[in-house]
Amino acid sequence: MKTPTQVNDPTPPLKPEWLRxxxxxxxxxxxxxxxYELIAEGKIKSVSLRKRGQTSGTRLISYDSLADYIESQLKPQM
Structure with missing residues (x-):
């Protein structure tokens, strides 16, 4: 059962800055x-966090750059 503060909480959920x-x-x-195709083409921002000398790490995608890219696809192409 939800408490009254949970039901009436006007705070929107936090949007993450980066996504895996x-x-x-x-x-x-x-x-x-x-x-990965969009990253390679430079259409969205990402970063790979890894230790020096390692070939693999944790890839993070910018939430805003991905949202902006999708939004740009809604506009008519000239």
Whole structure:
């Protein structure tokens, strides 16, 4: 059962600044391979966090850049 403060809480949920690949696919409905394609083309911002000398790390996607890219696709192309 929810408490009264939970029911009437006007605070919107916080939007994350960065998403991991699985989160980005869930939130935006874009496939993993498409995300990597957009990163490679420089259409969305991302960063890979890894230790020096490692070949793999944690890939983070900018929420705003991905949202902006999707929004730009709604506008008519000239």
């Amino acid at each position: 690949i699985p989160q980005a696919t869930q939130v935006f409905g874009i496939g993993r391979s498409k995300l």
